[in-house]
Amino acid sequence: MKVLALSSVGREPDFSCVYEYLGERVDLDLRILNKSAQRDLSCTLRAVDLSLYDRILVDLHFKNIYRQTRFLSRLVGLLIYEEDACQNYLEASRWRSRFSSFYRKLPNARIVVTGATVAERLREEGFKTHFIPKGYDPQMIFLEEVERDIELGFIGRTASTAYRNRKRLLDQLVAEDSLQLLRTPPGKPYREMLNRIRYFISADVGLGEYMAKNFEAMACGCVLLAWRQGSEEAAIGLQEGVHLLLYSDLDELRRHFAELRGDPVRAEAIAEQGRRFVEAHMSHVRLAERLLEVLLLPWPEAGRLSIWRALRARLNPF
Template identity: 55%
Template sequence: MRLLVLTASPRTPDIATALERLALLANAEIHVLDKKQQANLRPYLAPRELVRFDRVLLDVPFKRLRRQAALLSSISGLLIYEEDACQNYLDSSKWKGAFSRFYRALPGARIIVTGASVAGRLRKECLDVTFLPKGYDPRSIFNEGLCRDIELGFVGRTASAAYGGRKALLDRLAKHEPLRLLRAEPGDDYRRILNRIRFFISADVGLGEYMAKNFEAMACGCLLFAFRQGEEEEAIGLRDGEHLILYSSLDELRSRLSWARSNPEAVRDIAEAGRLFVERSLNHEVLGERLYSELSKPWPAFSELSFWARFRARFLI
């Protein structure tokens, strides 16, 4: 397989490890694009360039792809990897509905999203969508065996409108428990803070999928307390009380925290099982292999697409 990969820099989280693994499996040419280059993909996707490739993988932020539908609609073998498609269904997001409109303009493309429920909703809109969960980079995120001097911690953003539910729950918890809301730059500082946290409090309320920080915390040996997402846990393979602790309300979270404080041996067992689970299933090398598997599947030729799909792509973008 001859593969063209266009990815973004800067990118958080960085999936370079996944793309390097993918390049070992496919004959890949990878271009890391700055913001200006991302906004104009035409030099990389000109017909004279595309004849060299069987597949094209785009890992570029939606806000820079969405205005290039006319260009992308004519590309065969196109796979888009998207980590923010949950915003398609968030009332608080300025991108609500925009992902659906964009994907409908690309009848020959396949889409990978990082939420099982999001994938299901997009498939109901007759879009070709696959679910792959987010993961973590084992080169920068790992258990260092440090003293866990922060009992309850959360590391990440709460200011965005999309994270309104997260902020509300964490603020309520902090009124009753010694929760520390922390920030850290990607890299060593972030890993070291995760390694100091005993119980990582995840609050992905209303997002419908698991953010990468859940798996990063597990990989660093934290016991993850995660807000239930419904079908996501089964789709990923996460089991409550075996890999992590789930909750659906503040009262349930506090009750399960009380149990954890009284059962240190069980806590160690669950945290270790969670670490081993993500190490085995959700590290970025595995993501690279799963991307290769998706890219290796047969692609419908444009001649096999319905008349209306081709009409929509050409005239209704």
């Protein structure tokens, strides 16, 4: 199988491991595009004979491609990998409902999203959607034997409007529970900081899926205390009290703090079981295996938009 993959310059998280795996199993043509190239794919790919490829994997920022449905709808074997589709259903997101509008104009595409609930909702809307959870790069993120001198920590962004519930919860923990809000560059500094944290606070409130940082924290031996996402835990295979601890409000989270502080042996067991779980199931190698399974599926037949879909696309250009 010959696959054209389009990805982004400076992609975070780094997907080198994913593409290395795919390149060993398919005839992979990987093209890393800057922002301007992403925003005009018809021009970027003008000299490329697209008929030579069995699949075209688009792993690009939604904001750079969502206006290009006329070009994308003509591609045969199109697979869109999207890590931010949860914003389709977030009331606070500027992208609310825009992913659905985008996918509606691409009837011949398959879509991979990183939340089980998001995948189910998109399937209910009629899209050919697959769930592959986010993962982590084991070549960059791993356990180191260093002192865990940060008891409660979080590393990541809180400024985005989509993360306003995350920010509200974390700010309260900073004020009342000595949580340290941290930022680092990617790569080695990020790994080193994760290895210093004993309890990593995941505050993905209202997002409906697990962010990659949760698995990265577990891979570095943190005890993960994660906001309860409902059906996501079972879809991923996470077991509460074995791999992580879950909470639905601050009172429940604080009870976990007290229990873990009073039982360090249990805390160590959860950290160890969580680390073993993500090493076995959540690495980028495993993500690549699942992505390959989707690429090898039979594809929807190419064809023109139905009259109804074409009319909806015209009335809803975004």
